[in-house]
Amino acid sequence: MYFSFETITAFVGVFIVTYIIYWVKKPRISKNEPPMVPYKIPIIGHTLNYLFNAEKFLAECRQQHGDPFNIYVFGQVNTIVGNEIAQEVYRTDTFSKSSAMRDGDSFPLNRVLKILEYPETLEQVAKTIREVISAAKLPLYTERMQKQLMISINKEIGDCSNPKLIITANSNFSSMIARPVADILVGQEISKNEDVVKAFADFTKDFASILVIPPILSFIHPKVHSQVITLPLRFGWNPIRKHMITLKEHLRPVLEKRLKDKEILGDKYEPPLDIIEYLLNDPEYGTKVITDDYLNKICEFLFFIVVVSIHTTSRHITFALYDFAGRPELWDDIYEEQVRIDKECIGELSPQHINKMVKLDSFVRESLRTFDSALIPLPHKCLESYTFKNGMSIPKGRIVQTYLMDIHYNTTAYGPEPRSFLPYHGLENNFSASKIDKNYLIFGSGKHACPGRFLAVNEIKIGMHKLILNYHIKTPSGKIEEKIHFGPFVSPPVSGLIFENRKK
Numbered sequence: 076m077y078f079s080f081e082t083i084t085a086f087v088g089v090f091i092v093t094y095i096i097y098w099v100k101k102p103r104i105s106k107n108e109p110p111m112v113p114y115k116i117p118i119i120g121h122t123l124n125y126l127f128n129a130e131k132f133l134a135e136c137r138q139q140h141g142d143p144f145n146i147y148v149f150g151q152v153n154t155i156v157g158n159e160i161a162q163e164v165y166r167t168d169t170f171s172k173s174s175a176m177r178d179g180d181s182f183p184l185n186r187v188l189k190i191l192e193y194p195e196t197l198e199q200v201a202k203t204i205r206e207v208i209s210a211a212k213l214p215l216y217t218e219r220m221q222k223q224l225m226i227s228i229n230k231e232i233g234d235c236s237n238p239k240l241i242i243t244a245n246s247n248f249s250s251m252i253a254r255p256v257a258d259i260l261v262g263q264e265i266s267k268n269e270d271v272v273k274a275f276a277d278f279t280k281d282f283a284s285i286l287v288i289p290p291i292l293s294f295i296h297p298k299v300h301s302q303v304i305t306l307p308l309r310f311g312w313n314p315i316r317k318h319m320i321t322l323k324e325h326l327r328p329v330l331e332k333r334l335k336d337k338e339i340l341g342d343k344y345e346p347p348l349d350i351i352e353y354l355l356n357d358p359e360y361g362t363k364v365i366t367d368d369y370l371n372k373i374c375e376f377l378f379f380i381v382v383v384s385i386h387t388t389s390r391h392i393t394f395a396l397y398d399f400a401g402r403p404e405l406w407d408d409i410y411e412e413q414v415r416i417d418k419e420c421i422g423e424l425s426p427q428h429i430n431k432m433v434k435l436d437s438f439v440r441e442s443l444r445t446f447d448s449a450l451i452p453l454p455h456k457c458l459e460s461y462t463f464k465n466g467m468s469i470p471k472g473r474i475v476q477t478y479l480m481d482i483h484y485n486t487t488a489y490g491p492e493p494r495s496f497l498p499y500h501g502l503e504n505n506f507s508a509s510k511i512d513k514n515y516l517i518f519g520s521g522k523h524a525c526p527g528r529f530l531a532v533n534e535i536k537i538g539m540h541k542l543i544l545n546y547h548i549k550t551p552s553g554k555i556e557e558k559i560h561f562g563p564f565v566s567p568p569v570s571g572l573i574f575e576n577r578k579k
């Protein structure tokens with residue numbers, strides 16, 4: 076066989092580059108670290124198992140190496156924390172989600188929302204949610220949420236005198252959730268606008284279109300991957316620009332009118348209850364004039380709330396509807412509760428009536444517990460070297476991932492068959508769907524636990540209450556449909572759901 080000089084040179088070049096990557100990226104684990112799960116292929120490490128066999132792979136690692144353990148994926152060592160260690164990560168300031176998000180390669184939202192380059196933004200968003208939509212203030216929005224959800228249900232599902240297959244794959248009911256969120260974020264004037272609702276519903280999906288390339292280049296460095304996937308943005312392609320333009324166009328006149336009304340009416344001004352009003356009065360985000368810069372800043376802030384609130388909630392209402400549709404044995408019991416409450420409130424739910432949906436709440440909690448993601452999709456970054464209470468240490472900069480299945484499927488909390496769907500486990504044990512607990516980490520834990528969980532659970536409950544009252548909901552197969560797995564993460568099934576009007 077003959078090889079030209081150029082071919083040999085190319086081979087040698089590739090060999091040298093691979094060797095350099097191998098040498099630079101070779102994980103250097105100090106003695107006191109969590110055990111490194113052994114792997115066979117240099118550079119690739121556990122990446123293939125992580126992508127194609129995550130659930131089984133992580134379960135074996137946990138069984139053989141305990142909690143925590145280290146794996147080597149996409150050229151980086153990740154520490155995986157399970158049931159025993161996770162609480163320490165969530166309750167210690169040394170671990171930061173926002174740093175992982177800013178510096179990581181997996182979700183470079185900061186490239187389109189520049190406001191996220193500032194470390195304090197996440198804190199300000201969390202504070203805003205806590206103050207405007209706290210559990211105590213949520214009742215103020217019940218009527219509006221209900222109205223908006225009904226508009227969505229009528230538009231998106233409508234009359235199903237004949238059974239109708241609603242395909243969920245593309246949107247996971249994001250418009251249904253976008254409408255009440257828009258109402259709370261930008262107020263009743265703007266949330267009526269269909270373009271704004273669409274911008275809110277589609278923002279996360281459109282942003283995610285830059286994430287279709289798997290993080291292959293992270294084998295060199297996470298920054299190389301994020302630079303490459305965001306390259307089109309630098310050449311002018313921006314999948315979310317149109318949404319930004321829509322929101323700015325509708326927001327400007329409303330903000331200007333509110334400032335003017337405030338000036339004219341003084342003490343007689345009646346502040347609307349929404350997030351833009353809160354921001355106008357905030358020392359950091361308030362203004363006297365609506366400039367382009369101000370509008371940009373506010374729109375980015377609002378779109379960040381859109382990302383954390385709509386996609387998450389709409390995915391979980393979709394999971395819950397599939398969970399319901401695939402379990403005929405639960406239909407009557409849960410339906411009867413909704414009918415009883417509907418009769419009591421004559422179709423107009425009050426916060427007290429929502430509190431009475433105890434079976435539905437317990438069902439939703441169980442759907443959130445068993446949604447089957449092996450890991451929580453929000454990693455933490457270790458800000459300085461840290462020693463766990465068990466004496467193991469990890470270095471500064473280490474990415475820490477939470478092994479959700481180890482927590483949600485632990486036998487101590489959920490009995491000998493923790494993977495089975497236990498619809499009334501929450502009800503029997505007095506755990507509501509939004510209650511945080513060490514065995515239920517869907518909303519995180521500690522001082523950074525999800526501040527939007529009360530809103531999310533309320534939206535899911537009101538939405539499901541109205542849907543169950545109005546429709547029979549089935550899966551096309553008549554059974555539980557398969558969820559879609561992407562590595563250790565999961566999305567709702569894509570078979571669609573069949574809706575049929577209930578006879579009144």
Ligand code: HEM
Pocket residue numbers: 165172197198200201204208380383384385387388391451453516517518519520521522523524525526527528530531532
């Ligand atoms: C079912 C829907 C939702 C799920 C599963 C969810 C899940 C989570 C999780 C796991 C965290 C990280 C918590 C931690 O690190 O301890 C989080 C944080 C956060 N969530 Fe949610 N969330 C949902 C809905 C919402 C909604 C509706 C909003 C806003 C209205 C929201 C706003 C936030 C914010 C601002 C944070 C950051 C909190 C902080 O760092 O202090 N989330 N969420």
